[in-house]
Amino acid sequence: MAKPKEDFSVKEISPKIRAISKYSMGPATSHDLVEHMSYLFVKIVMARNLIGLAGPNTCDSYVELKLGNNKATTKFLENKSSTPIWNQVFAFKKEKIHTREVEVVLKDKADITNEIIGKVSFLISNAPQRVPPDSPLAPQWYRLEDKNKKKLMAEVMFSFWMGTQVDEEFSHAWHSDSIGIGGDGISLTRSENYESPKLWYLRVNVIDAMDLVLRDKNMKDPEIFVKAKLGNVVLKSKVSPKKNVNPSWNEDIMFVTAEPFEYPLILSVENKLQPNREESESLGRFIIHLTNSHKREAAKTPSNLIINLERPEGKEIEQKEVKFASKLSVRISLDGGYHVFDECTQYSSDFRPSEKQLWKAPIGVLQLGILKANGLSIMKLKENRTDAYCVAKYGTKWVRTRTIVDSVDPQWNEQYTWDVYDPYTVISIGVFDNGHVEERDDPTRRKFHQMIGKVRIRLSTLEMNRVYTLSYPLVFLHSSGVKKMGELQLAVRFSCLSMINMINTYSQPLLPKMHYLVPLSVHQLDTLRHQAIYLISLNLSRYDSPLKKEVIDYMLDVGSQTWSIRKGKANYDRVTTLLSGFLAIIKWFEKICNWTNPATTFLILTLFVLLVLFQEVILPGMFLCFFLSGLWRYRKRPRLPTHVDTELSHVNTTNEEELDEEFDPLPSRKTGEVLRRRYDRLRIVAGRMQIVLGDFATQGERVQSLFNWRDPRATFIFVCFCLIACILTYLISIRWMICFTVAYVFRPPRFRIDFPSIPRNFLRRMPAKTDSMF
Numbered sequence: 086m087a088k089p090k091e092d093f094s095v096k097e098i099s100p101k102i103r104a105i106s107k108y109s110m111g112p113a114t115s116h117d118l119v120e121h122m123s124y125l126f127v128k129i130v131m132a133r134n135l136i137g138l139a140g141p142n143t144c145d146s147y148v149e150l151k152l153g154n155n156k157a158t159t160k161f162l163e164n165k166s167s168t169p170i171w172n173q174v175f176a177f178k179k180e181k182i183h184t185r186e187v188e189v190v191l192k193d194k195a196d197i198t199n200e201i202i203g204k205v206s207f208l209i210s211n212a213p214q215r216v217p218p219d220s221p222l223a224p225q226w227y228r229l230e231d232k233n234k235k236k237l238m239a240e241v242m243f244s245f246w247m248g249t250q251v252d253e254e255f256s257h258a259w260h261s262d263s264i265g266i267g268g269d270g271i272s273l274t275r276s277e278n279y280e281s282p283k284l285w286y287l288r289v290n291v292i293d294a295m296d297l298v299l300r301d302k303n304m305k306d307p308e309i310f311v312k313a314k315l316g317n318v319v320l321k322s323k324v325s326p327k328k329n330v331n332p333s334w335n336e337d338i339m340f341v342t343a344e345p346f347e348y349p350l351i352l353s354v355e356n357k358l359q360p361n362r363e364e365s366e367s368l369g370r371f372i373i374h375l376t377n378s379h380k381r382e383a384a385k386t387p388s389n390l391i392i393n394l395e396r397p398e399g400k401e402i403e404q405k406e407v408k409f410a411s412k413l414s415v416r417i418s419l420d421g422g423y424h425v426f427d428e429c430t431q432y433s434s435d436f437r438p439s440e441k442q443l444w445k446a447p448i449g450v451l452q453l454g455i456l457k458a459n460g461l462s463i464m465k466l467k468e469n470r471t472d473a474y475c476v477a478k479y480g481t482k483w484v485r486t487r488t489i490v491d492s493v494d495p496q497w498n499e500q501y502t503w504d505v506y507d508p509y510t511v512i513s514i515g516v517f518d519n520g521h522v523e524e525r526d527d528p529t530r531r532k533f534h535q536m537i538g539k540v541r542i543r544l545s546t547l548e549m550n551r552v553y554t555l556s557y558p559l560v561f562l563h564s565s566g567v568k569k570m571g572e573l574q575l576a577v578r579f580s581c582l583s584m585i586n587m588i589n590t591y592s593q594p595l596l597p598k599m600h601y602l603v604p605l606s607v608h609q610l611d612t613l614r615h616q617a618i619y620l621i622s623l624n625l626s627r628y629d630s631p632l633k634k635e636v637i638d639y640m641l642d643v644g645s646q647t648w649s650i651r652k653g654k655a656n657y658d659r660v661t662t663l664l665s666g667f668l669a670i671i672k673w674f675e676k677i678c679n680w681t682n683p684a685t686t687f688l689i690l691t692l693f694v695l696l697v698l699f700q701e702v703i704l705p706g707m708f709l710c711f712f713l714s715g716l717w718r719y720r721k722r723p724r725l726p727t728h729v730d731t732e733l734s735h736v737n738t739t740n741e742e743e744l745d746e747e748f749d750p751l752p753s754r755k756t757g758e759v760l761r762r763r764y765d766r767l768r769i770v771a772g773r774m775q776i777v778l779g780d781f782a783t784q785g786e787r788v789q790s791l792f793n794w795r796d797p798r799a800t801f802i803f804v805c806f807c808l809i810a811c812i813l814t815y816l817i818s819i820r821w822m823i824c825f826t827v828a829y830v831f832r833p834p835r836f837r838i839d840f841p842s843i844p845r846n847f848l849r850r851m852p853a854k855t856d857s858m859f
Contacts, residue, residue, distance in 0.1 A: 093729065095726070097555060101120050103117035118500050118578060124177060124247070125182060126246050127245045129172075131171065132191060133239070134167065145194040146162055147161045150187060182209065190203075190204040191203050201231075202239055205229055212246050215247065224242045224243055278484050279628060283481075285344070287315065287350070287375065289338040293334065293413075296410075300366060307329070308324045309324065309332040310355055313351070313353075322338060339609055341613050346374075349374050349375065350375060350417070370394060378418065378419050379419065382442070382443060384422075384602040390414070393411070422440060423600060428641050434512060434513070435481065436507055438599070447504040448586045449549075451577075452501070452577070453500065455500075457494065458473060458559070458573050461495070462493075462568070472488050473492070474487065475514060476517065476632065477515075480504075490519075507590055507595075510545075513541050514539065514573065514575065515539045515540075516536075516537040520535065520633075533635065536561060537571065539559070540575070544579055549581045566736070566739075577726075649743075651736065651739045652734075655733060655735045678832075680834055690831060693827055697823055697824060783855055796850070796851060799850065
């Protein structure tokens with residue numbers, strides 16, 4: 086039985102949000118793109134007058150909340166205090182509470198049996214409603230009771246109320262989605278906003294060195310280069326072409342560095358011990374702190390810096406005093422006029438330069454409501470559960486929702502806002518499984534966060550001030566094929582702050598000016614991008630709820646530019662689709678020339694005669710056609726943003742062998758027959774590309790050979806033809822020449838010969854450089 090075809094389309098939904106209007110022209114209100122969910126909040130503050138089995142100040146106390154058969158606990162305090170302080174907030178979904186009261190139980194962990202010190206209960210119906218969400222609600226002291234319901238001296242301070250996720254305490258709550266469906270409450274990471282470090286390009290222009298001292302004074306033709314180190318990144322210059330103690334390079338070494346520039350730049354002049362070997366000795370080094378380095382905003386060349394190199398430790402020096410030092414001439418600048426790429430160019434969410442003074446005013450505001458997901462795949466197969474959270478990235482701001490444990494239909498309902506500086510940007514939203522939330526926690530095993538799916542939304546495809554409420558399929562490509570991992574429901578609104586600035590943006594360069602004045606090579610941009618990703622991963626891993634490296638790599642599309650036959654086929658189809666329109670016009674023109682439909686050919690000839698007689702209407706008529714064509718297609722314009730097209734991406738037609746090659750890392754993990762088969766296939770594909778490139782080069786070289794007298798007879802005929810054409814075009818009016826050319830092109834079939842034309846025959850006989858190749 087054939088497997089049913091999965092639906093990968095984007096669907097409109099109707100969530101219960103406050104922004105019920107499809108277009109909101111006024112100012113946006115807070116949290117109007119998410120559904121408001123009711124929660125019972127319990128804030129445990131502290132306790133006092135605790136007395137353990139061994140007396141005062143002997144308790145390792147903690148508080149346990151009981152809702153029916155379900156539990157949630159505070160952190161354990163092992164400070165042997167009679168007045169412990171927790172200051173923790175718990176949030177429980179109202180729809181999953183199936184009991185009338187909540188018990189607050191104070192226990193002593195110092196006792197093996199977890200002795201109950203006392204408890205107190207309250208009715209959920211007595212919980213006040215906290216309106217507005219930030220209104221003060223003071224906690225109160227409650228006297229505890231023992232097992233026999235006798236009043237004790239011990240008291241616990243807490244408060245409880247009914248609210249929504251908009252409540253300011255919600256971001257600090259330890260939320261347990263397992264409450265109401267069985268199991269103990271599990272403490273989870275809260276939602277957080279991250280900010281990427283401010284990245285700069287560091288340019289080190291190594292000019293030359295002077296008065297270097299070699300260990301072996303008899304060494305001839307030393308191979309000297311400069312090694313630069315910044316943090317964990319080490320780069321080397323080329324070997325100086327001058328084989329002496331005064332080498333020169335005039336070469337740029339580029340780094341990516343992050344504020345507050347905690348890593349110094351270490352420059353070292355090295356001499357290779359042996360030719361064609363990596364071993365080298367240091368001839369001198371210097372440490373430069375970047376805090377006070379020159380920040381370059383324009384293309385102006387920074388001033389030279391001549392530094393005295395420190396001699397390496399242990400280097401044998403003549404006993405007499407040395408009155409000079411080896412010197413290195415460099416130019417060092419923090420190039421703030423560039424944008425530091427951390428994403429693929431086609432999916433970039435920001436194009437601003439590093440220097441904040443060069444930023445322009447924002448043109449709009451992007452608001453994103455992450456509502457919920459439906460039908461997520463089970464990610465932890467052994468435990469049969471999924472603990473999902475979302476990460477969204479736009480510009481330098483990263484956001485992470487809270488984790489909903491043990492649910493394939495998680496509800497987040499969290500809203501975030503970004504300033505927008507360019508509409509040709511993309512926001513990325515990824516869904517992940519939290520590897521740190523497990524029933525059987527093994528501290529020795531690495532916690533891996535699995536990817537569930539990703540959604541990209543290009544802002545330029547959104548209508549201004551319109552609220553999009555959409556359900557996106559989460560599509561993930563495995564080595565075994567494409568799979569739908571569930572659906573993610575989002576609410577998106579792109580609001581305009583200034584329409585004039587918005588329109589003006591389309592006339593401005595996409596990248597900062599430094600990218601055009603002093604352009605960087607493709608290889609440099611790719612290398613610097615990997616440095617930027619490393620610094621971002623290092624920075625975002627320092628938060629209380631860190632973003633894992635695999636999460637950042639997936640969001641920033643690391644490894645997306647590797648070779649793939651599937652992508653090659655998809656790009657080939659894109660090119661053929663693009664050219665299909667021109668090919669259709671050519672075929673239509675051939676039909677007109679061949680008088681396939683005499684009425685159409687006669688109409689085209691009549692139109693042409695009118696255009697020749699009234700040449701002043703050619704350009705206005707052409708632009709009028711463009712205007713009417715755009716106006717006609719307005720009613721058929723796309724209504725929804727674009728998403729992954731499985732047909733265009735060839736994920737449905739590819740096979741497991743091609744996918745296995747696509748997911749194989751560099752260097753390859755495969756050996757033997759598999760690598761030989763892939764290499765042979767790659768040779769076949771590359772051979773076809775080689776033929777196409779060779780044919781293209783041949784045609785261009787044949788045109789060049791018209792003038793270079795490689796074929797003296799052909800060039801003589803060509804220059805004579807050019808002389809005759811010069812005389813005729815001077816004597817005959819251009820209008821009559823056009824009429825004659827069109828009459829010849831549109832001549833009836835009875836006057837045609839089905840052979841190649843004279844210019845084509847002449848060009849085919851011209852020589853090319855293929856004669857000089859093996």
